[in-house]
Amino acid sequence: MMAVYVLCLALFxxxxxxxxxxxxxxxxxxxxxxxxxxxxxxxxxxAYRVGGRSPILSPGQEIMRVVDPLPHALVLxxxxxxxxxxxxxxxxxxxxxxxxGTFDIEKIRELKG
Amino acid sequence: MSLIVKTxxxxxxGLILLYGVYIVSQGHLSSGGxxxxxxxxxxxxxxxxLAFGKETAFKKLSEAKALFFESLGVLxxxxxxxxxxxxxxxxxxxxxxxxAFRLFSGGTIPxxxxxxxxxxxxxxxxxxxxxxxxxxxxxxx
Amino acid sequence: MTxxxxxxxxxxxxxxSIIAVEIKDLLSSVVAxxxxxxxxxIVFLLLKAPDVALTQIVVEIFMVIILIRAxxxxxxxxxxxxxxxxxxxxxxxxxxxxxMIATTSFKDLPTFGEPAMRVAATYLEQGLSKTGAGNLVAAxxxxxxxxxxLGEATVLxxxxxxxxxxxxxxxxxxxxxxxxxENA
Numbered sequence: 001m002m003a004v005y006v007l008c009l010a011l012f013x014x015x016x017x018x019x020x021x022x023x024x025x026x027x028x029x030x031x032x033x034x035x036x037x038x039x040x041x042x043x044x045x046x047a048y049r050v051g052g053r054s055p056i057l058s059p060g061q062e063i064m065r066v067v068d069p070l071p072h073a074l075v076l077x078x079x080x081x082x083x084x085x086x087x088x089x090x091x092x093x094x095x096x097x098x099x100x101g102t103f104d105i106e107k108i109r110e111l112k113g
Numbered sequence: 114m115s116l117i118v119k120t121x122x123x124x125x126x127g128l129i130l131l132y133g134v135y136i137v138s139q140g141h142l143s144s145g146g147x148x149x150x151x152x153x154x155x156x157x158x159x160x161x162x163l164a165f166g167k168e169t170a171f172k173k174l175s176e177a178k179a180l181f182f183e184s185l186g187v188l189x190x191x192x193x194x195x196x197x198x199x200x201x202x203x204x205x206x207x208x209x210x211x212x213a214f215r216l217f218s219g220g221t222i223p224x225x226x227x228x229x230x231x232x233x234x235x236x237x238x239x240x241x242x243x244x245x246x247x248x249x250x251x252x253x254x
Numbered sequence: 255m256t257x258x259x260x261x262x263x264x265x266x267x268x269x270x271s272i273i274a275v276e277i278k279d280l281l282s283s284v285v286a287x288x289x290x291x292x293x294x295x296i297v298f299l300l301l302k303a304p305d306v307a308l309t310q311i312v313v314e315i316f317m318v319i320i321l322i323r324a325x326x327x328x329x330x331x332x333x334x335x336x337x338x339x340x341x342x343x344x345x346x347x348x349x350x351x352x353x354m355i356a357t358t359s360f361k362d363l364p365t366f367g368e369p370a371m372r373v374a375a376t377y378l379e380q381g382l383s384k385t386g387a388g389n390l391v392a393a394x395x396x397x398x399x400x401x402x403x404l405g406e407a408t409v410l411x412x413x414x415x416x417x418x419x420x421x422x423x424x425x426x427x428x429x430x431x432x433x434x435x436e437n438a
Contacts, residue, residue: 050367084413
């Protein structure tokens with residue numbers, strides 16, 4: 001088995017464990033960020049070519065072994081969308097703290113506005 | 114903030130803004146592009162706000178102006194896409210390619226980079242303002 | 255040599271993420287998250303992706319600033335009892351199923367280091383002559399796949415509007431009017 005893919009999957013599993021089994025809202029947000037980093041890493045891993053060059057051409061150099069540029073474009077978009085989602089989640093967390101006084105989702109579920 | 118932070122900020126915040134503009138403008142020749150440059154421009158304004166307080170940052174770029182720039186960025190990008198209909202297809206690259214590796218080459222790609230950097234930079238600064246102002250409002254109570 | 259450094263960095267990232275999830279202090283957890291993002295940016299550089307590494311590091315800095323601003327003066331909610339037991343069982347079950355499915359489907363991936371570039375071969379050959387841009391990633395993102403970038407600009411715009419709507423404060427006149435109506 002390819003060991004790098006297994007390590008990337010382990011990083012994703014740490015993130016999923018944090019989303020499902022933690023009580024603090026900030027820990028859940030940390031889990032979402034870690035899972036997103038793992039997915040972006042997986043995309044770039046599938047695009048690597050051994051002995052390749054980065055996909056930026058310079059004058060006077062022919063197109064030799066270049067790594068795959070298509071996943072790079074997809075991951076660039078994904079990173080910025082992840083930032084927008086995280087900002088929205090943090091705004092929600094601050095609002096929750098103002099209204100209920102705690103970050104614990106078990107207590108928030110009992111209070112009910 | 115202490116005096117060391119204020120002096121260092123005064124010296125470096127202009128350089129950070131200039132570096133962000135450089136990365137946006139050379140997006141089609143070297144690594145970078147609209148997204149990284151836009152985030153750097155937003156980070157320079159955030160830096161000034163963290164060191165000097167809210168009032169100084171509001172004088173440079175108030176909330177209304179930031180929202181205006183962000184909407185302008187999205188509208189310019191959409192306009193470039195719709196102008197491709199002149200050539201017959203949505204999103205056609207209608208300007209001539211030019212010779213490679215010069216600054217004015219690549220068709221509509223440099224203009225798209227500038228539009229995206231406006232969108233991302235102003236948007237992230239608005240998000241930071243909103244989160245910080247919400248904190249200040251709650252602590253005053 | 256590259257593979258050795260890659261393995262070491264990946265193991266360091268996993269250790270950092272476990273620390274970020276398990277530690278009780280919220281501020282230390284955010285700092286460990288920053289370390290994970292920094293390691294990820296170095297891994298991107300080793301895999302010959304300079305555009306992505308540049309974007310990842312500045313986005314990571316912004317994320318850490320926002321998270322610190324959210325957790326700085328809140329009281330440290332260290333959970334007094336255990337974490338949710340039903341959630342932990344569900345997480346372990348999901349991870350077990352994911353591992354089983356993944357190890358049987360890893361055989362279909364192309365071997366690490368030889369991508370099956372079916373679409374990107376066209377982009378590599380015709381990218382420079384058709385668009386005239388030297389940066390192939392920017393040419394793919396803004397010319398060949400411009401629709402995705404338009405969608406991304408829309409998502410960012412919507413997120414900014416969403417944050418502004420959540421943070422809305424009731425104006426002073428409306429609050430006074432509500433208080434007057436309660437007293438009367």
